[in-house]
Amino acid sequence: MSDKAEQAEQLYAMRHSLAHIMAAAIQQLWPAARFGVGPVVDNGFYYDVDLGETKLSEDDFAKIETAMRAIIDRNETFERFEQPMDEAIAWADKAQQPYKQELLNDLKRSGTTEISKLSPEEMGTIASGNTQVENVSFYKNGDFVDLCRGPHVASTGKVGAFKINRVSGAYWRGNEKNAQLQRVHGVAFMSAEELQDYLDIVEEAKKRDHRKLGQELDLFVFSDMVGSGLPMFTPRGTILREELTHFSNRLRERYGFEKVYIPHITKKELYEASGHWDKFGDELFLVKSQETKDEFVLKPMNCPHHSRIYASKQRSYRELPIRYLETTTIYRDEKTGELAGLSRVRAATQDDSHVFCRQDQLEGEINHLLEAAHELYLTVGMALRVRLSYRDDSEAYLGAPQLWQSAQEQLKNAVITNKLEYFEETGEAAFYGPKIDFMATDAIGREHQLATVQLDFVQPERLGLEYIAEDGSAQRPVMIHCALMGSVERFLSVYIEHTAGKFPVWLAPEQVRLIIVNQEESTMAFANKLADEGRDLGLRITVDGSNESVGKKIRAAEMAKVPYSVVIGEKEVANEEVIPRIRKDMAVMDIPMTVGAGQFLKTVANEAKSRVLKSSL
Numbered sequence: 283m284s285d286k287a288e289q290a291e292q293l294y295a296m297r298h299s300l301a302h303i304m305a306a307a308i309q310q311l312w313p314a315a316r317f318g319v320g321p322v323v324d325n326g327f328y329y330d331v332d333l334g335e336t337k338l339s340e341d342d343f344a345k346i347e348t349a350m351r352a353i354i355d356r357n358e359t360f361e362r363f364e365q366p367m368d369e370a371i372a373w374a375d376k377a378q379q380p381y382k383q384e385l386l387n388d389l390k391r392s393g394t395t396e397i398s399k400l401s402p403e404e405m406g407t408i409a410s411g412n413t414q415v416e417n418v419s420f421y422k423n424g425d426f427v428d429l430c431r432g433p434h435v436a437s438t439g440k441v442g443a444f445k446i447n448r449v450s451g452a453y454w455r456g457n458e459k460n461a462q463l464q465r466v467h468g469v470a471f472m473s474a475e476e477l478q479d480y481l482d483i484v485e486e487a488k489k490r491d492h493r494k495l496g497q498e499l500d501l502f503v504f505s506d507m508v509g510s511g512l513p514m515f516t517p518r519g520t521i522l523r524e525e526l527t528h529f530s531n532r533l534r535e536r537y538g539f540e541k542v543y544i545p546h547i548t549k550k551e552l553y554e555a556s557g558h559w560d561k562f563g564d565e566l567f568l569v570k571s572q573e574t575k576d577e578f579v580l581k582p583m584n585c586p587h588h589s590r591i592y593a594s595k596q597r598s599y600r601e602l603p604i605r606y607l608e609t610t611t612i613y614r615d616e617k618t619g620e621l622a623g624l625s626r627v628r629a630a631t632q633d634d635s636h637v638f639c640r641q642d643q644l645e646g647e648i649n650h651l652l653e654a655a656h657e658l659y660l661t662v663g664m665a666l667r668v669r670l671s672y673r674d675d676s677e678a679y680l681g682a683p684q685l686w687q688s689a690q691e692q693l694k695n696a697v698i699t700n701k702l703e704y705f706e707e708t709g710e711a712a713f714y715g716p717k718i719d720f721m722a723t724d725a726i727g728r729e730h731q732l733a734t735v736q737l738d739f740v741q742p743e744r745l746g747l748e749y750i751a752e753d754g755s756a757q758r759p760v761m762i763h764c765a766l767m768g769s770v771e772r773f774l775s776v777y778i779e780h781t782a783g784k785f786p787v788w789l790a791p792e793q794v795r796l797i798i799v800n801q802e803e804s805t806m807a808f809a810n811k812l813a814d815e816g817r818d819l820g821l822r823i824t825v826d827g828s829n830e831s832v833g834k835k836i837r838a839a840e841m842a843k844v845p846y847s848v849v850i851g852e853k854e855v856a857n858e859e860v861i862p863r864i865r866k867d868m869a870v871m872d873i874p875m876t877v878g879a880g881q882f883l884k885t886v887a888n889e890a891k892s893r894v895l896k897s898s899l
Contacts, residue, residue: 302360308349332381367386370429445470499842540605546581546611558582584632588634599750611630664777668702670697685740686711796813808855859877859878
């Protein structure tokens with residue numbers, strides 16, 4: 283085992299142990315506490331607890347941490363032991379732990395044949411057994427006993443640095459019909475220095491929160507009358523969407539993609555045929571016709587529709603590849619508790635693409651899409667690596683295993699050919715095929731899955747797609763799915779935070795702001811003339827002729843994160859020259875430059891056209 287893998291295992295055991303220590307501390311403070319599950323998660327751990335009428339807040343964190351440190355200072359040994367299933371159920375009943383008892387009863391009734399339906403957190407109660415769960419394991423530290431399969435550190439004194447950082451609501455077993463528990467979250471690292479570095483990143487992330495910046499920069503809004511998870515974009519936010527969409531479309535059109543248009547609803551039979559109904563049936567919005575007995579749904583994806591355009595006439599091998607693109611909105615009935623700003627919505631707009639091609643054309647088509655994705659993320663200034671997402675051995679996937687193996691090998695070969703940094707992960711594939719997922723790293727080091735390229739040998743079979751081969755036989759095309767941004771909304775949630783709202787010139791809703799020193803007619807006329815010239819060049823330019831002081835106007839432009847602001851006074855009018863104020867993150871030199879007013883506008887227009895990240899001035 284490598285040092286890195288060994289350290290990861292140790293950190294996992296430390297975080298798992300801290301979840302138990304936190305539960306023990308909570309039980310000391312609130313003896314009637316009833317516990318759900320307490321797993322390890324990214325950067326830390328949590329435990330779901332039921333405290334009856336007691337509602338935890340940040341004010342309670344310090345006393346929970348104090349109780350935890352007392353347990354840590356006692357350096358209590360973690361002792362593992364097993365009990366037969368019936369004895370474990372009796373323990374849960376006596377200890378008045380109904381949630382643990384429910385899990386145990388489920389395991390007793392179903393055995394391992396139904397274990398796959400349990401969450402990873404619930405799997406923590408399993409210890410041993412072949413065709414039936416016979417025994418479950420417990421861990422004890424001090425007076426606290428809990429169901430768990432481990433692992434743990436040797437004793438409570440070996441758990442590193444931690445902090446309780448938030449509490450949230452969580453339905454028991456993720457079902458909103460069940461009781462709502464309180465999920466107490468903590469973060470943990472090997473050392474105090476690592477913990478502090480993480481907390482610093484968290485503080486920076488709060489400043490960059492896209493929901494906060496979206497309001498401050500007037501980009502998007504939500505309305506209770508419209509519905510949760512349904513964002514609406516203001517004029518400024520719409521500029522962001524349209525500029526990004528236009529760029530994505532141009533990148534794909536360069537490789538022969540053509541625009542298509544589909545409706546937002548369909549008969550459910552289409553998704554039954556494609557396999558999406560069985561997979562996503564609970565996430566669909568149903569639409570009832572008042573004229574017919576047809577059952578409709580709001581589309582949760584676009585590929586079945588696009589396949590119908592392909593299937594609308596007979597296709598020859600000479601026509602392939604056929605490439606469609608469409609930036610359009612899909613709809614999924616996400617749980618309200620999982621909605622979060624733009625990062626999780628019910629109406630998501632995809633820059634979607636579908637290729638129908640022959641097997642011998644796969645490599646070239648995948649290479650084109652990899653090149654397009656690379657250019658987009660290079661342009662927006664985000665580092666990329668690739669995750670090759672494969673199927674696992676479960677029954678959650680459609681199609682013959684040999685087709686999957688072939689598809690996975692071809693994706694890997696394409697990534698290697700393009701010299702992309704990659705890693706492989708099983709269980710992350712779509713139900714119809716393996717994927718290349720692009721993982722973008724933001725300015726504070728967080729990684730996000732955004733763009734994706736997916737192979738699909740399943741839908742062409744299920745939907746009866748064909749082309750006539752050179753020998754006259756009917757053959758199945760291969761289908762490739764690709765979205766360069768993925769969901770535009772989710773991309774924007776990431777990108778707003780990546781830039782902290784400081785968008786490059788080509789994306790900035792307002793690229794230039796002209797600030798009037800006085801209300802003289804000649805000054806206002808000159809500013810308006812420059813604004814008109816800028817608009818003729820395609821610039822988004824405004825004039826601030828308000829009665830506020832120049833200092834306040836400059837500050838307002840800075841708060842709006844406008845790339846360029848220009849103060850217009852008598853000197854600028856007389857010389858027709860300006861000294862642009864360049865937003866700090868864009869500036870290359872600290873020394874302000876005097877430039878002809880017309881030349882300034884042309885330079886900014888060229889920067890926008892070239893999609894540069896830095897100023898040329």
